[in-house]
Structure formats: C-alpha cells, structure tokens
Amino acid sequence: MARALVTGATAGLGAEFARQLARRGDDLVLVARDATRLDALASELRDRHGVEVEALPADLALPADVERVADRLGSDAAPVDVLVSNAGFGVAGGLLGADLAEHDRALDVMCRAVLHLGAAAGRAMRRRGNGRIVNVASLSAWTTQGHYSAIKAWVLVYSQALAGELHGTGVTVTALCPGWVKTEFHQRADLGTGGIPEPVWVDARRCVREALADADRGAVVSIPTKRWKAAALALDAAPRPVVRWISRRLARSRN
Numbered sequence: 001m002a003r004a005l006v007t008g009a010t011a012g013l014g015a016e017f018a019r020q021l022a023r024r025g026d027d028l029v030l031v032a033r034d035a036t037r038l039d040a041l042a043s044e045l046r047d048r049h050g051v052e053v054e055a056l057p058a059d060l061a062l063p064a065d066v067e068r069v070a071d072r073l074g075s076d077a078a079p080v081d082v083l084v085s086n087a088g089f090g091v092a093g094g095l096l097g098a099d100l101a102e103h104d105r106a107l108d109v110m111c112r113a114v115l116h117l118g119a120a121a122g123r124a125m126r127r128r129g130n131g132r133i134v135n136v137a138s139l140s141a142w143t144t145q146g147h148y149s150a151i152k153a154w155v156l157v158y159s160q161a162l163a164g165e166l167h168g169t170g171v172t173v174t175a176l177c178p179g180w181v182k183t184e185f186h187q188r189a190d191l192g193t194g195g196i197p198e199p200v201w202v203d204a205r206r207c208v209r210e211a212l213a214d215a216d217r218g219a220v221v222s223i224p225t226k227r228w229k230a231a232a233l234a235l236d237a238a239p240r241p242v243v244r245w246i247s248r249r250l251a252r253s254r255n
Contacts, residue, residue, distance in 0.1 A: 005029040005073060005080045007060060007117070008087030010037040013136060013181065016208045017084045018045060027052040029080060031069055031087070033059045060087050060113035061105045070120035079128065082215075083121040085114045086136045091148045103147050110151045118162055122171060130170040132215045135159045139179045139228055142235040144247040156221070163220045174215040178207050179228040202228065
C-alpha cells in the first residue's frame with residue numbers, strides 16, 4: 001500500500017491521477033483550492049475504492065499554503081510515497097503587458113511550489129530509501145510559445161536535475177510532458193483549440209496511465225503516445241529558427 005499526494009487534484013489530469021491511483025489501491029492526499037470540490041472527490045474515491053483520502057485545501061500561489069503542503073510531505077506519520085505536482089493553468093496574454101500579475105502567479109504555482117514540494121518530498125523519501133515524484137511539464141517545453149513554454153521548460157530541466165541529485169537513493173523523478181490532452185484546461189485558460197486536428201489529442205486516461213507506468217519503471221521523462229514522442233524527437237532535431245517559426249504559427253492558431 002502506497003500513499004500519493006496530488007496537487008491540482010479536482011480537475012483535468014490531477015483528477016485522473018487521483019482516480020487511477022485510488023483504483024490501484026493507493027491512499028491519497030488531495031490538494032486543491034476549491035474545498036467543496038475537494039471534499040466531493042475525496043468522498044467519491046473513498047466510497048468507490050475503499051482507500052483513505054485526506055483533503056488538504058491549499059492555494060499554491062500562497063507561500064504559507066505551500067509550506068503546509070510541504071510539511072505534510074515531510075511528515076513520517078502516514079508518509080507520502082508518491083508526489084504528483086500537477087497544479088497549473090494556462091497563461092493568457094503576452095509578455096509585454098502592463099499587468100504581469102497572472103505571470104507572477106504562474107511562476108508561484110508552477111515553479112516555486114514545484115521546487116518547494118519537490119525538496120520536501122525528496123528529503124523525506126530519500127530518508128526512507130524509496131519514493132516517486134512526478135512533475136507535470138508539457139511538450140510546450142520544446143517550443144517557444146510565451147511564458148507557458150518557459151515555465152514548462154523550467155519544470156522539465158528541474159525534474160532532470162532533481163532526478164540526478166536523487167540517483168541511487170531509491171527515489172525517482174519523472175517529468176510528464178504531454179501534448180494536447182482532452183481536459184478543461186484550454187477552456188479555463190480561454191485558449192483557442194479549433195485549429196488543432198482531432199488525431200493529435202490524447203485522452204487523459206491514457207496520458208496518466210502511461211505516466212504512472214513510466215514513473216514505476218524510473219523513467220526521467222515521460223511523453224505519452226508514439227506520435228508525441230516523435231514530435232519531441234523532431235523538435236530536438238530541428239534547427240532553433242525552425243522551432244521558433246513553428247511556435248509562432250502555433251501561437252497564432254491558438255489566438
């Protein structure tokens with residue numbers, strides 16, 4: 001029996017991680033801002049799968065809330081064996097706006113919180129000699145589509161660095177880098193998806209299933225589906241001016 005802590009657990013990939021982890025028998029600590037939705041999901045998973053579920057409301061843009069979640073990760077009482085840092089959102093608007101508050105919040109939730117929670121989990125797991133950390137990055141890390149690409153590139157590189165630091169300790173770190181996934185993520189961020197062909201979308205269940213399998217085998221980078229693996233290889237091989245051209249085309253299509 002393992003215990004997993006999932007951030008951003010009430011929607012999208014976070015909710016799917018929670019459901020698949022509960023289905024395989026893991027107890028859960030669920031973290032999200034919306035306490036009502038959090039309690040509803042916790043009740044659902046307890047009733048359906050018979051697992052223990054803690055609901056931990058927290059806004060990961062607030063340092064005090066990040067500290068509370070970090071304290072839970074560091075606790076040896078009912079220890080956490082798996083951390084899924086999933087909380088995040090799309091960043092609308094360009095990099096030249098007069099009001100960069102949303103960009104600041106994005107850095108807090110998707111970089112600073114990931115750093116602090118990864119450190120807390122990594123220390124506790126290393127002490128016990130086992131554990132799994134999954135950080136949700138994105139295939140956007142290979143492109144240059146505004147602030148979101150920059151943030152996810154940070155998550156990807158950070159995860160690889162943390163994996164190197166924890167190598168040989170029994171603790172693994174996996175950066176999940178999906179392409180377009182069928183969730184409410186894009187609608188919430190008011191990002192246009194009309195120009196994205198149907199075949200490139202990935203089902204959330206498949207994305208999480210492959211991510212958990214990759215994490216269990218200790219993969220440092222998880223890219224779901226063969227077509228998105230091929231896309232990452234192509235972007236790796238392409239000259240950077242070509243990547244920037246592709247990124248501009250993608251950004252225009254989404255706007």
